[in-house]
Amino acid sequence: MQQSEPDESFLPRIHAVFYAVFDPSKGPKVAYQVPEGLVSSRYAVPSTPSVSPTTSTVFASHPNPALAHSAPRAPAQVSPLFDFNDVSEYVIPKTQLCNRLVICTTPRHKIAGFPVLLESTKYPRNEFRFNACFVFARNADLGCYEPIVRKVGRVLCECEQDSSFLSSPATAPRIYPLLEQLYEDLNSYSESSIPLTPHTTLDLKIFPFYPNPGLVRDWDVPVALVDIRSKLDGSSDVTMLRVVQWIDGVRCVGRIAEEADVDLDWVRGCVEHLLYYQHIMLLDLFAPSNIYMLTPTFKYLAMDPIVSSECPLYVTAPSKPPLPWHTLLRFYIRLKPGKTVAEWADECAIGDDVVLDARRFVTFGVIKGFLRRVERYPVYVPSPPEGETDGEQTPAGARSRTPTASGRERSNTRHSTLSRRTGATAQKSNLTRQLLARPYSQSRPRSDSVPAALKPRSVSPGSTGSTPPIPFPNPGEVPAELLQMLDGTHGGDELCWTFGVAWEDMEAWLARVGGVGAVPKEGEEGRVRADLGSVRIVFR
Amino acid sequence: MTTSSTPLIAIFLVATSSSGTSLVFRWPPYPASSTRLMRPLPYRQGNRHGLDGIYQASHLPDSIEDLQEEEEAVREMEATGAWADDSEDYLWERPSWGSEPGTPTSTSGSTSTRARSTSRPPSSSKTSSPSTKDRAEELFDEQAEIKHDYETVFDFEAEELFDEQAEIKHDYETVFDFDASTLAEILAPARELCYQKFELIVDDLAFVGHPVCVARDGVWRMDNLTAPPPRADHSPERERGRSLPPATPLNGRSGSSSPPRSPPDVQERTQPSQANGTHHEPISFFHLVLVIDRPDPASYHTSDLSAFLAPYHAQIAFKLTAGLLHEEARAGYVSKHCSQLVEMQESAIGRALWYEEFASEASEQGGNALASLIREVYEAIRTDSTCKVKINHIVVDVQLPPRALQDDWGEEREDELEWEEGEGFGYDVAMDRAVYGWVPKLRPWTALLMLHDGQPDGEKEDEDLTDEQRETEELRQRFFSTISPTLSLSDVSNLLDLDLSADVFPLARALIYTRKAKLIDVVRENLKSIYYPTSCPDTALADHFHAFSRRFPTLPHLAIILSDLSLAPTPFASIVPSAKERQIYLDALIWLLKRGLVEMMHVRVRVVATQDLKESAWKERFERAKQLKLSMTMTEPTESEETMSPETSSVPNGKGLLSPMMLQSAHLPVIPASSASEGYESYSSDMHDGFSKSEEEMDLSPSVIVEPGRATRMERRWLDEMGRGKDPRVVDLFERLLPYFDGKTTMDEILYRTEVGRRELREVLHRFDPYVLTSLHS
Known part of the structure; x- marks a missing residue:
């Protein structure tokens, strides 16, 4: 009956708990089990409690009402889960397997135990072997139970060593209620506290296993999935308390470190911690210059009732009437590669006619997974010169030649990026003006805390490991370190963050490196550019 | 700690003959699991700082240099005594019998791990293996193994120090701190657990296999490979339900084996086989066991260890066992090779060869076929490639599903993997599904892209073909010469006048399965389709650039092509400068598709x-x-x-x-x-x-x-x-x-x-x- 019921709970259900010992005369046997009759033994007397005349009395004298729903009371009617003899060599195993976690499997079940062997002259064969085993469904994930099984074995072992808790006839009958409580408590409450001897209590709590958090990069933006603050109290970690205040779905990790005035390493640790407990997720840094595209899951999620009902409420201000999903769908479809969010917003008249929070609109798609960021990867491509061999077209060749190229550029195009930027800003849409809160903080402390903020981070697999701290360059100058990062493995966000500039400035730098004018050509202002002379931008 | 991505660390062959159950062969000779910590190291500089304890405990630094450095530090601390003051060992030591029973051990290195304070003396009588610490620290590479041999020597008691014979014996008899014969008996389950998936987890090791045993009448049969034998007759003399099988007529001492043996006993047991000379004795049980170093539970690719182990069972253990069983039933294949291996081992011991020497000798060409099969499979799986092994005339294709090790296994694209009923299955739907389970769903409008240039080499070496085989071969050849990325599977079936689901799909599926081809959207020759660079971060981009410029010297730099393609979704043809260059751009596109650098964008319509x-x-x-x-x-x-x-x-x-x-x-x-x-x-x-x-x-x-x-x-x-x-x-x-x-x-x-x-x-x-x-x- 139990194996047929679907396992819907978060933690695997214990199907049975049993305690086996090595009987000096009979060999391995199941001494006690809860529920009874689930572990059969071919050679034993069919009614299991041969050892335990007390068992039934214990059972009867402590009628546990909670037992009624789960435990089959009549052993005779229960079909056994498996035969003990099949697995006895793993339950009461050879000496070499003792004191290890052993999980063995039968066709339909997993049996997890921690066989213990104690040697002492006080035992009949100078040794005492026992194992408290937990039975689960075959497909159960036992990750969270492994420490429990180990601990039960260990604690029982110590009780036995201290006071012969298991072997003494006086206390041995208490094993049955112990198993019963383990079975009930762990299944119902996922925790248990059982006093064993006057000095020992068996305290257990099951903690679910989460996968390890992914890499946290400084330009990732944590977005809260639950109300984190409600989970904190006075005893929470002080750093965490400070960090959590700044998790607003807008600020990136590095920015949070600045605002909260916390060491960057610690912020990363906090974010990883929150990520581990699935309280947050990481998004890319939103900027009007970002590009997004639909993912294959769009085909399913576009008509998903949850998506279509949540989205309008999420993306419109509370005071305004939510836009119909159909309109939003059209907006999503218009997000295409080659179109920045700013252009898209202009095209959809967002900010003018349509009241919509573009940032929330985009992040909604990213969170749900039907939208993804298209990141820019600048690559330095030496301009195809005549008669050059293949070898020199590799990035290695590019690297060695770039400094001269940039030097040349630096000398002849030295005009203020800032003035250009202001000019460009003037042409930008309402949205851009709205969003001019710059993603790459201008206010970032540059001189005093540069080593902390800019010290080499584990940015991406291909990152140059030991870049020295990069001093903030003059707006007109291209930092030499940038040239080394133009191999197509460093994304735009990373570059912008590393050098502390916005994409517009970065693009101007790249244009200078590439040998074309930093100012876009006529009619190309504000457009996405992929061709910056020798620097090509690959979007992916 | 090796660079390989698979956690498979060894393959064992366990067999039971009249002389008892033994570990007939193991490869590699000295398997070792990755080093683990029993508690997190409190502080580390660098980018690992700030990770949670469980993560640190289970993920030692990846590079060998880091690890060695760390171990140096550990040794130094031990040598200077600073260690003892500081704390207990951080390195987790696999408990071997001899360590105190109360020793708390935890693979996950939880901080609650208690100190090893219990001061019970290690039981002296049973200590069979020497200090295991060295072993635990060993790296799994050749050098380390050699070093290990020496270090173990120094660990020994003085009187044993130069007793090479005992040392060699120990070399043969110790696997993972286990006594080889004990391990063999552990891995020989009760008859009732035969003919089904075997999964045993001992601390950080998982043993996966598909044990098979002879029928009760002493005859090997193929037909009970999947069905568990009826459990009706219980032989009462097999009191402990032990593995020892099979009351075979030959088997005089089947019921033995109750108490754990001490090593000398084991040595004795192997003696009789030597006396048998060339005549091989039939085995009554064999078990090809894969030993897998359990990944840290917090980093499971799938949520569940069993699911993680399932492909190892289905794709490797089960298939090989089926082949071996068939040949054992037909020609006593396993029996023959097992007794040959036992003999080789005896003679190797006689010649004072280390196990490593014996194992490589046995598994080399001209050695033992079964041993080289095990080695070949192991090496293929370690490098995550496919391999074809021959068991007599049976060719078994062994590989892990390519996505078994990736995060998205079983999660993403489930729709792609769902097969429609009756969609071109062979005679046995369930088997096809088990074997080809990871192959994406074939659609008539998709195309095959051969991943390697030139004709697939296939099994051309089979010269002596029957007519029927020749016909099949001819069909294969026609198929290979026809398929092209520009032809959909239905086109192929029309061109070759083959049935789409009965002929084309199985061939295509087999090609994909053997990783000779991949499924793509049909490439239109006019290049009007839209392609866009894939999002996956590719660190080997520089290699792609280089390879591309070598392959297509006349075309622009790959970065320029990708950049042009990715600026906005446009048909691929838009980057082709002139019509006469279309062919080379088509080749370039196919090159990009092969490497998975671009993917086709689809237009979908709603009303x-x-x-x-x-x-x-x-x-x-x-x-x-x-x-x-x-x-x-x-x-x-x-x-x-x-x-x-x-x-x-x-x-x-x-x-x-x-x-x-x-x-x-x-x-x-x-x-x-x-x-x-x-x-x-x-x-x-x-x-x-x-x-x-x-x-x-x-x-x-x-x-x-x-x-x-x-x-x-x-x-x-x-x-x-x-x-x-x-x-x-x-x-x-x-x-x-x-x-x-x-x-x-x-x-x-x-x-x-x-x-x-x-x-x-x-x-x-x-x-x-x-x-x-x-x-x-x-």
């Missing part, structure tokens, strides 16, 4: 009922209803509006001649239980007063018709309204295409399924432009 449309549909209906009311005063007032409904005016009789798409809504009133679908609602309200303004209908804001193929009554009205006043030919086409305008079907599929031409499709989309919503994604 939208706009506000104007709804208004006009509403007006139209209103007009009709007015007329209807007038006429209804003359005729039967109870008559259903359906029959005279203007929207279905093309259908004279509501019950009889509804178009297929109407059936659902037409039947709704008959089955009122079928929920309050909008069609029913509007219908029933229509029933009650000739023209009701149901809420749904009054909502004139634009909406998407989710499933135009199964449109509700109201949606049907809108769809009809869309076609009003248009060329009937186009409307007819539109109706044909309609079921696929659901936003999920790609253009290729639509064209294949409806057999409508691309131009016609474009025309329809153009004519119905206001009502069509196209989305572009892969």
Whole structure:
């Protein structure tokens, strides 16, 4: 009956708990089990409690009402889960397997135990072997139970060593209620506290296993999935308390470190911690210059009732009437590669006619997974010169030649990026003006805390490991370190963050490196550019 | 700690013959699991700082240098005694018998791990293995192994120090701190657990296999490979349910084995086989065991260890066991090779060879076929490649599913893996599914892209082919010469006059399975399709650049091509400068597809009922209803509006001649239980007063018709309204295409399924432009 019921709970259900010992005369046997009759033994007397005349009395004298729903009371009617003899060599195993976690499997079940062997002259064969085993469904994930099984074995072992808790006839009958409580408590409450001897209590709590958090990069933006603050109290970690205040779905990790005035390493640790407990997720840094595209899951999620009902409420201000999903769908479809969010917003008249929070609109798609960021990867491509061999077209060749190229550029195009930027800003849409809160903080402390903020981070697999701290360059100058990062493995966000500039400035730098004018050509202002002379931008 | 991504660390062969159960062969000779910590190291500089304890405990630094450095530090601390003051060992030591029973051990290195304070003396009598610490620290590489040999020597007691014979014996008898014979007995489960998946987890090691044993009458049979044998007869003498099988007629000492043996005993046991000389004794049980270093539970690729281990069982252990069992039943293959191995081992011991020397000798060419099979499989799996091994004439293709080690295994693209019933399976659906389970779903409109240039080498070495085989071979050759990325599978089947699902799909599936080909969308030779760079971060980009410029020296730099492609979604042809270069760009595109650098973007279509449309549909209906009311005063007032409904005016009789798409809504009133679908609602309200303004209908804001193929009554009205006043030919086409305008079907599929031409499709989309919503994604 139990194996047929679907396992819907978060933690695997214990199907049975049993305690086996090595009987000096009979060999391995199941001494006690809860529920009874689930572990059969071919050679034993069919009614299991041969050892335990007390068992039934214990059972009867402590009628546990909670037992009624789960435990089959009549052993005779229960079909056994498996035969003990099949697995006895793993339950009461050879000496070499003792004191290890052993999980063995039968066709339909997993049996997890921690066989213990104690040697002492006080035992009949100078040794005492026992194992408290937990039975689960075959497909159960036992990750969270492994420490429990180990601990039960260990604690029982110590009780036995201290006071012969298991072997003494006086206390041995208490094993049955112990198993019963383990079975009930762990299944119902996922925790248990059982006093064993006057000095020992068996305290257990099951903690679910989460996968390890992914890499946290400084330009990732944590977005809260639950109300984190409600989970904190006075005893929470002080750093965490400070960090959590700044998790607003807008600020990136590095920015949070600045605002909260916390060491960057610690912020990363906090974010990883929150990520581990699935309280947050990481998004890319939103900027009007970002590009997004639909993912294959769009085909399913576009008509998903949850998506279509949540989205309008999420993306419109509370005071305004939510836009119909159909309109939003059209907006999503218009997000295409080659179109920045700013252009898209202009095209959809967002900010003018349509009241919509573009940032929330985009992040909604990213969170749900039907939208993804298209990141820019600048690559330095030496301009195809005549008669050059293949070898020199590799990035290695590019690297060695770039400094001269940039030097040349630096000398002849030295005009203020800032003035250009202001000019460009003037042409930008309402949205851009709205969003001019710059993603790459201008206010970032540059001189005093540069080593902390800019010290080499584990940015991406291909990152140059030991870049020295990069001093903030003059707006007109291209930092030499940038040239080394133009191999197509460093994304735009990373570059912008590393050098502390916005994409517009970065693009101007790249244009200078590439040998074309930093100012876009006529009619190309504000457009996405992929061709910056020798620097090509690959979007992916 | 090796660079390999697979956690497979060894393959064992355990067999039981009349001389007992033994570990007949193991490869590699000295397997070792990765080093683990029993508690997190408190502080580390660098990027690992700040990681949680469990993560640190289970993930030592990846590079060997780091690890060695760390171990140096550990050794130094031990040497100087600073260690003892500081804390206990951080390195987790696999408990071997000899360590105190109370020793708390935890692979996850939880901080609750208690100190090893119990001061019980290690039991002296049973200590069979020397200090295990060195072993635990060893790296798994050749050098370390050699070093290990020496270090173990120093660990020994003085009198044993130069006792090479004992040392060699120990070398043969110790695996993972286990006594080899004990391990063999552990891995030989009870008969009742044979012929099914075997999974045993001991601390950080997982043993996976498919044990098989001889039938009770002492005859090996193939037919009970999957079915567990009936458990009716319980031999009472096998008191402990032990593995020892099989009361075979030859087996004199089958019931033995109760108490754990000490090593000398084991040595004795192997003696008799030597006496047998060349004659091989039949085995009664064998078990090919894969030993897997358990990944840290917090980093499971799938949520569950069993699911993680499943491909190892299904793809390796089960398949090999099946082959071995077949040959054992037919020709005593395993028996023969096992006894040969035992002999080789005896003679190796006699020649004072270390186990490593013996193992490589046995597994080399000309050595033992079974041993080299094990070695070959191990090495293929370690490098995550495929391999073909031969068990006599049976060729077994062994590999792990390519995605078994990736994060998205089993999560993403489930739809791709679901197979339609009867979709080109061979004779045995279940088996095909088990073997080819990871192969994506084949579609007639997809194409095969051969991953390697030139003809697939296949099994051309088989010279002595029968006629039938020759025919098959010829078919294969024709197939290989025909397939091309520009031809869909259905085209291939037409060209070769083969049945799509019976011939083409199985061949294609086999090609994909052997990783010779991959499934792609058909590449159109005019390059009008849109390709976009894939998102996966590729660290080997520089290699791609280099390879591309070597392969296509006349084309622009790959970065320029990718950059042009990715600026905005445009047809690939847009980057082709002139028509005569189309061919080389086509080759370049195929090159990019092979490397997975670009993927095709698909246009998918949805149908939208706009506000104007709804208004006009509403007006139209209103007009009709007015007329209807007038006429209804003359005729039967109870008559259903359906029959005279203007929207279905093309259908004279509501019950009889509804178009297929109407059936659902037409039947709704008959089955009122079928929920309050909008069609029913509007219908029933229509029933009650000739023209009701149901809420749904009054909502004139634009909406998407989710499933135009199964449109509700109201949606049907809108769809009809869309076609009003248009060329009937186009409307007819539109109706044909309609079921696929659901936003999920790609253009290729639509064209294949409806057999409508691309131009016609474009025309329809153009004519119905206001009502069509196209989305572009892969």
